[in-house]
Amino acid sequence: MRFLVVGGGGREHALIWKLSQSPKVTKIYCAPGNGGTGDLAQNVSIQADDIEGLLKFALDEQIDWTIVGPEIPLMLGLTDKFRQQGLKAFGPSQKAAEIEGSKALAKELMFKYGIPTAQSEAFVDSKAAIDYINKTGAPCVVKADGLAAGKGVVVAMDVATAIAAVEMIMQDKVFGESGNKVIIEEFLEGEEVSILAFTDGQSILPMVSAQDHKRAYDGDEGPNTGGMGAYSPALIYTKEIANKVQQTILEPTIKGLAAEGRAYTGVIYAGLMLTVEGPKVLEYNARFGDPETQPVLMRLETDLVEVIEAIDKQELHLLSLKWSPAATVCVVMAAGGYPGEYGKGDAITGLDKVALEDSAVYVFQAGTKKEKGQLVTDGGRVLGVTARGKDIKAAVASAYKAVEKINFSKKQYRKDIAYKAL
Ligand code: AMP
């Protein structure tokens, strides 16, 4: 079967790495891909938001399956447009993907179907939002309704910060139209866990748990990023909590979406807070998480194509996923300055050493490209150095041993990925 993977980050490299192990796969393309995806797939220079370009390519090249990595093409209706042309695309419809695209819609769904989440109010008027903050006080969380590349959320410990966030989102329009509406949310305390799950719209099969590290610097300090590292499993995520999440969150989410005419297929990601009152939803994403996908897929022993086919036939209930008992850790190596301004075009060295010396490590590439045969930096998050070990401690040790062998100018990475689990 011929595959097209849409996107060009570490998540897409991990998807390609996993697909390339399937005996059912004969050819993989990646659009637009990165310096690493080109080793396992053929990169095609079509951007992930060029839906017409992707559609034409998939038709011309007789692609059997298109797998969508990022949220933008989903919001632009890629899967709907492909299906209209008789092509198979893995991911939710535009309408279903709105569960990520509009936080207000996600909250309405949760309230309506009794899915545990933080209390919240939505506002289209900044003055009303500010009055509400003055009345209810801090701490609280201010969120832009629409997509904001993971930066539209301000956790405000005092009223002044919360009001400044409303002004930034609604008046200064830092995230453009995404800030037409804000959500003011109750502040939840607890540990965060990411649960990615496969669903065919009827049954929902969670993957192993993972924890992301969203802040830029050690000790969860500094600005929010796309994710500086992740590991699996999240040791605090017990079987008991997993059962509760299945019954009170995952199943009602899928049922609720279907009842709302937004039947969901593909991968859904629930960002959870494990509070003293039980697990609550912080957000949904309509796709695989990045960087969670890197450590999670490294543990998946089942052929990913089998899962995709089971979802297509609505036979997910017949499948059980096989997972490696190993622990996995992904350390993101970023360009100096990220998530602010950073340089590009710096030579990356040492990957060959890692590949030769440690078979339990795989380096998923993100912001990289090949320039005259030399791998160079080409984005904020550059590499996701991912290692397997008998436990988290062993996986952490191998990941950092590999990180130290890799060099590029002004590299930046957290030294405490998975520290909470140790
Ligand atoms: P989100 O994009 O909604 O997941 O928010 C980004 C980050 O903000 C989350 O990963 C949490 O760390 C934090 N956050 C979001 N909502 C809340 C909340 N209600 N209480 C505490 N922290 C939150």
Ligand code: GLY
């Ligand atoms: N790691 C968070 C995300 O993929 O949105």
